[in-house]
Amino acid sequence: MNPPALLALADGTVLRGKATGFLPDSGVATGELVFNTAMSGYQEVLTDPSYAGQVVAFTAPHIGNYGVTPLDEESPRPACAGLVVRDLSAHPSSWRAVGPLEGFLVQHRIPAITGVDTRRLTRRVRAAGAMGCAFGTAPEAALLAAAAAAPTTDGCDLVTGVSCTAPYTVGEGPRRVVALDYGIKATIVRHLAAQSCVTVVPSSTSAAEIRSLAPSGVFLSNGPGDPAALAAPRDTIAALLGDVPIFGICLGQQVLAEALGATTYKLAFGHHGSNHPVRHVASGRVEVTAQNHNYAVARETLGGARVTHENLNDGVVEGFCVPEARAFCVQYHPEAGPGPHDARYLFDVFVALCDGGGLDGL
Amino acid sequence: MPRRDDLDSILVIGSGPIVIGQACEFDYSGTQACRVLREEGYRVVLVNSNPATIMTDPATADATYIEPLVADVVRAIIERERPDALLPTLGGQTALNLTMELVAKGALDALGVEVIGARPEAIATAEDRERFREAMREIGLATPEAGFARTLDQAMATATRIGFPVMIRPSFILGGLGTGLADDVDTFVRMAREGLAASPIGEILVERSVAGWKEYELEVMRDVADNCVVVCSIENFDPMGVHTGDSITVAPAMTLSDPEYQAMRDDAFAVLRRVGVETGGSNVQFAVDPASGERLVIEMNPRVSRSSALASKATGFPIAKIATRLAVGYRLDEIANDITRATPASFEPVIDYVVVKVPRWQFEKLPGAEPRLGTRMQSVGEVMAIGRTFAESLQKALRSLEQGRDGLNADGGEASFEALATPELLERVGVASPDRVFELEVLLRRGVAVETLAAATGIDPWFLHQLATIAAARTELEAHADDPDPLGSLGATGLRDAKRLGFADAQLARLLGVPEVAVRDVRLALGVRPTFKTVDTCAAEFEAHTPYHYSTYEDEDEVAPSARDRVVILGSGPNRIGQGIEFDYCCVHAARTLHDAGYETIMVNCNPETVSTDYDTADRLYFEPVTVEDVTNVLDAERAASRGDGRLVGVVVTLGGQTPLKLAHAIDPALVLGTPPDAIDLAEDRERWSALCTAIGLRQPPGGTASTQAGARAVAREVGYPVLVRPSYVLGGRDMQLVYDDDGLKRCLTSMLGTGALGGSLDREGGVTKERPVLIDRFLEDAIEVDVDALRDRLGDVFIAGIMEHVEEAGVHSGDSACALPPQTLHATVLAVLAEQTTAIANALGVVGPCNVQFAVKDGDVYVLEANPRASRTVPFVAKATGVPVAAAAARLLVGATLAELRDEGLVPAATPVPREVSVKEAVLPFSRFPGVDTLLGPEMRSTGEVMGTGPTFGVAFDKCQLAAGVALPDEGCVFFSLADRDKPAGADLAASYAALGFSLAATIGTAGFLRDKGIEVHTLVGKVGLREMARDAVELLEAGAVQLVVNTPSGRGARADGGLIRAACVARKVPCLTTLAAARAGAQGIADRRAHAPSVRTLQERHA
């Protein structure tokens, strides 16, 4: 039987539920609360390093239905701080499953709370913005205090904690791509490696070290936290800009923007889900995209860069390029994992760029 | 690309009568289409033969043709209206097929009409299974291995190559008609033969069976710029082998991992692109091997469908509306999401609840049909429920069905399953049936392993575990029954947990052994009350502007306060025989009229197919079961929402058929609008009703009530045979039987009362008791039946809206017989008496609002059969035949308007209108789907829908109806007569009239002898079926195509094998078969009048100008 538990938000809201997954001795788990509207792909979300420090609430009520499988891991271990659901399936069913989600959570020490009115939670976050939260079996007062004290991602470099510590190389191909690991997802590595030889390097790798690998292109990965706090990566990219083709995804876009002198800002509650409509400006085509970001690039600070993609829901810059610098990026996740495959063409654009092509068509 | 300005007027084709596989979802989609097109400034021309629809209301289109949906008629309409384009994708298979026929005949090209929504080429690729498979192969998608056959030999060769079991599907059919799975050669041969006959092009596909695989559907949309979105994924609880229309289905998909889901999504788009659906919605079906994830494409429908109606209601994404906008040139990103207003339609809805659809079957009304589900659809309606978990939604859906079930067992209905031993139940669940989900719960509760049941049924273990969760909770709840204070010991937490699993108060009461009101009182005292959440397409990511709610047991409630006066309209629940779209029509009118009258309108209903459950029909929508508990919750919520001067004015219970009427007694009487609940009881309670008739001097057929065999015999002796026997409190003549003698009476009562543990046929409705006795009436033979619809206001003023004379005599259920307005044979004095008596009844009952009285007229004497203090099935027909908006007027009377006021407004005319033309309504019967069922009409209603025809004479209108109903009367050839003895004298004139029309006659020996004696020439004599008395028997004659019309009236009593075989052959060969002399006479008149009058089509607007 799952013990009763509470979920407290920094604004004083308290919701009831039952503790599940890993039960910390303290009875308290904390983090910044975000909601994700994807209806499938919970394991990919939980193992996405971009969620470091965050507690993820799924709006889909049944989570865990098809269990867990090594096939769906975006990184070897989850980086998120906790999981909030309406109903955690005890009995998964799928030919792909190796076990239930609950066991996975216990194994990776991820605390979770189930039975929560996650819709109420979502409405609260929508109204008040992302905020700290605490949940667990501890008394209400303790949870409220912990929630109020919970760190948000503002000003935090969370990348160092999730980046690899040593370079590694995967894939074969006629060109070498250096991928800066700010918390890179396995699916991205797979997509890059399908066409190129990819060397994944730590986020702290210097411009000189990168140059020494003689890359045909540099890739800037997704990752957690506040882009404004990433001074060193920014300077590294600024140094490389113009010398080598660059492609960034998610945090990669934000770092590229900072390197160009643009600024980023925090969205009220971010974009987390698999259904965001994005317009490819040049063609007018709509891509349904997977997104996971709390920060965005301020359009008015982009200067000479050309906005290539924009969010149809709220106008957020979802992609831009600097053709003369042979650099482009998107805020969303063309690699999917989880999410739709509508934007996979961007990997081909990158390959073409590495091979000497331009960005006129983008 | 914005709106196309090169088009001015657009023809929309509706789907015709409600039939199995094509129900009111197309009224919903067609109505949306017409509205959108008019909003966009196009002139809309509409053709549909179904009068019971909102789409055929004069206000929906600019030119409304209630005419038969056949190519010649539509061509005539096109010639008259010269539309620029034809939109065929919102009227189901009927509209698609009709369009393709017009294309094939070159009519559209010749008249310069462009097909929009889906190009003919795309329709052909999707609909022709051969082309479709080829197309799939081209884009690298797998379909089940298969081969086409046009002969039995070809079919056999293919089956042998693929290996049994195989699936057989006739080409170009709808709803699985003629399809099936064959395990062995014998079954295969029989089915292949049937299938070849069922296909309009005589072709079948023999296909590898993947029965038991998981079945999925994706609802997808595409615009001119090639933007594609998935609106909703649907997973079938019942695996492949059970038609999706007959499966319990769930949205969103529950057991697909993201990689699997995304791959399916990619496939669906690839299918859409290859088939070439450029603008609009489609449905793509997949089968997935549970062991390996292997995925096959099963089919795609290039149009909106039953599933897209479900998907629209499940997500809040209005597929039909958007498909229409796409068809006239818009792109998805140019269309706003109605619900959020801030975001565009080019996204994929996400939902934070679980939607469960459960079909409603009616095997009990179709003796001879086996309650066994397969690849052909047999359900007549469906319910949808929304909850936060599958368990909650499933239980809500099951109680929405209105079959006496409160949820997944734990109610009176479970007894028949509980009584069975485990091995027998295990055997039963191997075959899909309406009962299977209940049987599974019993087995799980008895400890049978999920794995065992998954293997036996092919149902995914995830779903079975959910059922097991309900079963385990039940067992735990039951344990509290021994406690002195079960509710107290359960406490707030225990009660909340149970409610979160969807348990109804009635179930909890039963499990805990306490009264239902105690459950409710304690629950409310402990603060365990439902919260209403919102369907918003986006899982709360954006603010919603449409109050579309469902109940669940959570923390936060989202019902907005209101300072306005509000009226709740209770809908009619699932479509079923006897209660269909007509009542939805009435509810929708109430919503619109009362909104216009300044009220905030609130709809409560659980039928996803309907216009009423569209989120913009009423001001607020509660998608909830129409049960006492759920409705009470809505009323509580709305009361609590009142602010300032705003108040909950009342509840409309008289426009949604029997469903809301039955709830009237449980609602605060102060809230029941119009006719008081006691008057409802007065009309339904046999004794009180008889007393009332006597008091006001009305004649009823003599009769009495009984709850035992002996009692019944006494009544029958007194009133004299034949008698009609029926239970009280049911609709649609359910279980009504015509009995000729003591033996028959005994049999009839035995079946109703039941014997021992087996239970009677009425067990689900609460059985037969002293309080719910069996009614026994003298059967009036050869009487003319008449329906009268009337309105009465609170001051006692009565308006007779319409008097309809039935074509078939009393004894054929009013819902199954054709009827004419104005009446054709009744004398003015009789009509005056009918109006007078209707007025007297309305006054005596104290009706405020609509009422309907059924009469039988025999030898000039008027008998009252029954009165219904509510809107009747015929309200939309009357409205369309007379041009008076009867339902809207009724709604206004309910909130206090008077007829005088409505007359001043011009809503109601001064006197009963007498239309210049004759309108006929004809019933459409589902026999082609139930080959074992006799087609004879009787007092038990079996029609699923209706059509309407209007013309200068009765004959013309009747003829149009037959054409519209799909059984066109022939113009030449042979009429075959086989008459009951009692019908022979009258049959002579009839046969002579067909002979005079130039038909040759055939007859069975007895009938022929009689006719010849009267000097009528009979060209062909046939013997009894199978007896070889003559060269050919009737069935052989029919099969040879030598008969164009059959007149077959049943002989007096008993099983009538010969007639049954003849009628079955008619169904199989699609030969019109008239089973009453009255209908045969009408047929002759129809043929004669058709010849005498030039064919003509006219709009409703012209008719009532």
Ligand SMILES: Nc1ncnc2c1ncn2[C@@H]1O[C@H](COP(=O)(O)OP(=O)(O)O)[C@@H](O)[C@H]1O
């Ligand atoms: N190859 C097959 N093996 C087993 N069952 C099948 C097969 N193909 C279809 N079915 C079942 O038959 C039903 C009807 O088939 P479908 O192709 O969807 O026709 P329609 O919906 O036009 O009647 C499906 O819902 C599915 O359950």
Ligand SMILES: Nc1ncnc2c1ncn2[C@@H]1O[C@H](COP(=O)(O)OP(=O)(O)O)[C@@H](O)[C@H]1O
């Ligand atoms: N006494 C009777 N004699 C002949 N026919 C009758 C008699 N009573 C009922 N019927 C027939 O049975 C049908 C159904 O009966 P009705 O009382 O209208 O039940 P329901 O409530 O199902 O409409 C009627 O439409 C009529 O054709």
Ligand SMILES: [Mg+2]
């Ligand atoms: Mg189908």
Ligand SMILES: [Mg+2]
């Ligand atoms: Mg009746």
